[in-house]
Amino acid sequence: xxxxxxxxxxxxxxxxxxxxxxxxxxxxxxxxxxxxxxxxxxxxxxxxxxxxxxxxxxxxxxxxxxxxxxxxxxxxxxxxxxxxxxxxxxxxxxxxxxxxxxxxxxxxxxxxxx
Amino acid sequence: xxxxxxxxxxxxxxxxxxxxxxxxxxxxxxxxxxxxxxxxxxxxxxxxxxxxxxxxxxxxxxxxxxxxxxxxxxxxxxxxxxxxxxxxxxxxxxxxxxxxxxxxxxxxxxxxx
Numbered sequence: 208x209x210x211x212x213x214x215x216x217x218x219x220x221x222x223x224x225x226x227x228x229x230x231x232x233x234x235x236x237x238x239x240x241x242x243x244x245x246x247x248x249x250x251x252x253x254x255x256x257x258x259x260x261x262x263x264x265x266x267x268x269x270x271x272x273x274x275x276x277x278x279x280x281x282x283x284x285x286x287x288x289x290x291x292x293x294x295x296x297x298x299x300x301x302x303x304x305x306x307x308x309x310x311x312x313x314x315x316x317x318x319x320x321x
Numbered sequence: 322x323x324x325x326x327x328x329x330x331x332x333x334x335x336x337x338x339x340x341x342x343x344x345x346x347x348x349x350x351x352x353x354x355x356x357x358x359x360x361x362x363x364x365x366x367x368x369x370x371x372x373x374x375x376x377x378x379x380x381x382x383x384x385x386x387x388x389x390x391x392x393x394x395x396x397x398x399x400x401x402x403x404x405x406x407x408x409x410x411x412x413x414x415x416x417x418x419x420x421x422x423x424x425x426x427x428x429x430x431x432x433x434x
Contacts, residue, residue: 239421243425248430250325250412250425250428251414251425252425256421306416306421307369308356308367308377309354309356309414309423311363311365311366313361313363314362314363
């Protein structure tokens with residue numbers, strides 16, 4: 208069975224500061240990993256995905272994530288936070304290229320302080 | 322291309338009534354997934370369908386819940402005899418055969434009074 212753990216249900220950073228959202232996973236097979244962002248009362252939008260190619264993945268809006276197999280982690284980072292980054296962020300894992308139902312973490316609410 | 326469409330966006334039902342949630346996939350997408358999001362929780366997978374077939378329903382409650390994706394028309398998630406615990410946001414996602422990104426709809430927020 209797969210699982211995803213997101214450390215920190217709320218993360219607060221100052222505008223311009225580094226954003227780091229943590230995600231650890233467990234999977235019995237090589238995983239496919241995703242980060243989604245959800246703005247209030249909206250659906251989820253894909254930020255980036257890891258599908259067994261490069262371990263450092265670049266996504267939209269300046270976000271990137273690094274797959275570390277030894278640490279079973281897929282942490283999301285952005286060098287400089289912007290007010291518009293305030294949202295809920297979800298890490299998800301799939302066994303099979305996203306074609307299976309995704310297993311999501313509980314989410315991290317990112318707060319940007321002016 | 323229009324995105325994934327869900328309707329209604331908001332649905333209010335009284336206990337014991339039926340709720341029908343609709344999901345129209347993006348053009349060319351033949352895979353549909355339903356997820357439920359409870360307050361302060363992440364999304365939980367419910368069911369995965371392809372046209373006229375249920376592929377994986379391991380996340381569906383055993384009773385009162387059913388899903389279909391007919392040859393023509395939208396996918397339907399049906400909840401019979403709703404209870405207050407069914408209040409949640411229900412999202413569908415769709416995927417194109419051979420690709421690896423699920424596109425999410427805006428969700429239906431179900432409130433059971």
